[in-house]
Amino acid sequence: MQKNNIKAHVQELISKHSPKAVDLARDILEHPETGFREFRTAGLVHQFFDSLGLSHQDGLAITGTRADLVGAKKGPTVAIMGELDSLIVPGHPFADPNTEFAHACGHHTQIGSMLAAAAALADPDIRECLNGNIAFIAVPAEEYIELEYRQSLVKEGKLEFMGGKAELIKLGVFDDIDMAMLTHSSTNTAEGKIAYGSINNGAIAKEARFLGVQSHAGSAPHKGVNALQAAQVAFAAINANRETFQDSDSIRVHPIITHGGDVVNAVPSNVRLEMFVRGRTLEAIADADIKVERALKAGALAVGAKVELNTFAAYLPMSVNEDFFEIFRQNAEIVVGSDNVKKGSPRGSSTDMGDLTHLLPTIQPYATGCTGTVHGADFIVQDYQTAVVDPACSMALTVLDLLTEEAKGSQLVRNFHPILTKNAYLELQRGFNRHTIFDGAI
Numbered sequence: 042m043q044k045n046n047i048k049a050h051v052q053e054l055i056s057k058h059s060p061k062a063v064d065l066a067r068d069i070l071e072h073p074e075t076g077f078r079e080f081r082t083a084g085l086v087h088q089f090f091d092s093l094g095l096s097h098q099d100g101l102a103i104t105g106t107r108a109d110l111v112g113a114k115k116g117p118t119v120a121i122m123g124e125l126d127s128l129i130v131p132g133h134p135f136a137d138p139n140t141e142f143a144h145a146c147g148h149h150t151q152i153g154s155m156l157a158a159a160a161a162l163a164d165p166d167i168r169e170c171l172n173g174n175i176a177f178i179a180v181p182a183e184e185y186i187e188l189e190y191r192q193s194l195v196k197e198g199k200l201e202f203m204g205g206k207a208e209l210i211k212l213g214v215f216d217d218i219d220m221a222m223l224t225h226s227s228t229n230t231a232e233g234k235i236a237y238g239s240i241n242n243g244a245i246a247k248e249a250r251f252l253g254v255q256s257h258a259g260s261a262p263h264k265g266v267n268a269l270q271a272a273q274v275a276f277a278a279i280n281a282n283r284e285t286f287q288d289s290d291s292i293r294v295h296p297i298i299t300h301g302g303d304v305v306n307a308v309p310s311n312v313r314l315e316m317f318v319r320g321r322t323l324e325a326i327a328d329a330d331i332k333v334e335r336a337l338k339a340g341a342l343a344v345g346a347k348v349e350l351n352t353f354a355a356y357l358p359m360s361v362n363e364d365f366f367e368i369f370r371q372n373a374e375i376v377v378g379s380d381n382v383k384k385g386s387p388r389g390s391s392t393d394m395g396d397l398t399h400l401l402p403t404i405q406p407y408a409t410g411c412t413g414t415v416h417g418a419d420f421i422v423q424d425y426q427t428a429v430v431d432p433a434c435s436m437a438l439t440v441l442d443l444l445t446e447e448a449k450g451s452q453l454v455r456n457f458h459p460i461l462t463k464n465a466y467l468e469l470q471r472g473f474n475r476h477t478i479f480d481g482a483i
């Protein structure tokens with residue numbers, strides 16, 4: 042089959058198969074599960090892979106799954122990925138009423154796109170044209186949340202890292218992957234229907250436990266040490282440092298209180314915070330982290346409390362692969378027209394796709410079709426053609442360019458110089474883990 046004919050055939054196959062992939066995405070939307078809890082969601086993906094006759098490995102990093110499609114001839118392996126997990130968003134119209142889990146980052150659309158692409162590319166006519174293989178990987182836990190729950194999984198020995206892709210990298214799931222891509226949702230219609238080439242911040246995650254002394258809040262507050270006041274001083278001290286953050290570093294520090302006290306009639310003695318320190322480079326993150334730690338200790342010092350600090354690896358800053366994006370851009374233009382494909386703007390958010398960009402040619406384009414605020418209660422997918430089907434088609438056509446006779450994929454792999462080896466990556470990630478205790482009473 043001629044290249045243009047193959048592409049036209051894939052577009053027809055995407056149209057034919059996408060309704061069931063969209064139905065599955067809607068099913069996931071209505072049954073959200075947060076990271077490392079996505080058992081039902083993964084089950085839907087398994088069934089879909091089974092319906093395509095694709096063998097798959099399950100239970101990777103608890104809920105991850107990977108199906109492999111072997112092409113007719115030898116060549117590199119390209120991964121199309123989707124993320125399984127939801128957020129927690131009280132008040133979201135599709136939030137689970139019991140857990141408040143909700144898909145407010147559009148990950149359900151990613152799974153729909155990945156499976157629509159799988160359905161088209163698994164067609165025997167297409168498989169016949171492939172010089173290489175495709176792995177479809179449903180990845181757990183992109184959102185770095187619920188740190189206490191995830192630490193319990195680490196303690197049980199079920200995980201080492203608290204993010205999905207880091208754990209899959211460690212397990213060797215990407216060892217034989219030469220290139221990887223995933224299309225993420227976006228509400229930024231100024232970037233057209235599909236945006237390419239955006240960079241994301243990196244991030245580390247921190248947990249602070251302020252420990253004070255509990256006493257009667259009415260009759261004996263003078264005998265207590267108020268851990269909540271310590272946390273409040275820490276917040277103010279973090280804010281006092283914000284003017285030192287430089288715009289070019291795109292620093293974001295955003296703590297939340299996950300436990301603010303136990304009973305209203307006692308001085309709070311156990312207050313827990315979680316926070317990210319994000320930035321454009323690891324150096325900028327490290328600089329901001331010194332200031333954040335100083336501020337957290339200042340809170341403890343002010344009232345004579347103790348603070349236990351845990352720091353964890355979260356995400357590496359995104360590195361952009363221009364050559365890979367160029368191949369994707371050309372195919373996205375076939376699908377949605379050149380007026381609807383735009384260069385994406387830099388983002389203050391972070392993703393573990395940034396980690397993969399350090400190891401292999403990797404892209405994360407964005408697709409719109411959604412309204413509201415990402416991670417907000419009003420984030421809604423309005424147009425599944427734009428959010429699921431068009432990115433599926435753009436990624437499937439990109440695979441054809443990578444794995445057909447022109448061997449653009451092999452060229453991409455040859456020209457890629459990894460920023461880190463897998464071992465250096467794991468060492469870097471492990472190096473972020475730090476536990477410190479500061480006693481403000483001494």
Ligand SMILES: [Zn+2]
Nearest residue numbers: 145146184416
């Ligand atoms: Zn998100």
Ligand SMILES: [Zn+2]
Nearest residue numbers: 146148183225
């Ligand atoms: Zn997301």
